[in-house]
Amino acid sequence: MTATTATGTATTATDTVRAFFAAFATHDLDQILALVDEDAHWYVPGEPALVPWAGERRGHASLREFFELVFTVAEPLAFDIHGMAELGDTVLIPGRFAYRYHRSGQTLDDEFILKITVRDGLVTDYRIFEDSLRLARAYLGDTAPGALPGPAV
Numbered sequence: 267m268t269a270t271t272a273t274g275t276a277t278t279a280t281d282t283v284r285a286f287f288a289a290f291a292t293h294d295l296d297q298i299l300a301l302v303d304e305d306a307h308w309y310v311p312g313e314p315a316l317v318p319w320a321g322e323r324r325g326h327a328s329l330r331e332f333f334e335l336v337f338t339v340a341e342p343l344a345f346d347i348h349g350m351a352e353l354g355d356t357v358l359i360p361g362r363f364a365y366r367y368h369r370s371g372q373t374l375d376d377e378f379i380l381k382i383t384v385r386d387g388l389v390t391d392y393r394i395f396e397d398s399l400r401l402a403r404a405y406l407g408d409t410a411p412g413a414l415p416g417p418a419v
Contacts, residue, residue, distance in 0.1 A: 279384035280350050283357045286382070286389060287347070293337050299326050303388040308332065312398035317405055320398065339405070340365035343373065357382045370407030376400060 282301060289297035304326055312320030319335045343364040351358045359382065364375040376397050383391035402408070 277387050278352065279355055279357050279382075280352045282384045282387055282389065283350065283359065283382050290333075291345070293333075295330060295333055295337075298333060299329065301387075301389055302326070302329060303385070303390045306389055307391045309391075309393045310398075311394070311396065312402060316402045317398070320402075339369065340367045344375070355383055355385055357384065365404075367405045367407075369405060372404040372407055374401055374404035 286298065286301045289301065305324060306329070308323040308329060310317075310320045314321040319332055319339070323329055323332055343366060345361070345363050347359055347361045349360060357380075359380040360377070361380070362375070362377050364373060366373045378394055378396040381391075381393045381395070382389055
């Protein structure tokens, strides 16, 4: 789906997602928020009492807190996108990420699927489908069987 930005430039949902990923890669919080609707719904599965960035969020203030936390809890080691499928105003993105969590020193290498909805050139809904149990174990330092290593790719 094509939208027109405030500057009159045509953009697709995929273009917005690519710009979002570019801003995320450089930790450009102002640019990230410029690409996200003020009332956007954000969902990361998991228990917020265990993984503080998990759960539901709405609004720029809450998302600013989310990104500041995500940018400080771990060292990014990999973020690979395996394509994007645009279905109307929704973009589905399969991929892989790897992070080393400062709290535990453990590394998580995992696959994910992102579902990002874009309207009028802004992200309005974000959902990640990932192994939230393995993520919590890596973040907390749990060495239970099956916690690590990552999937065979």
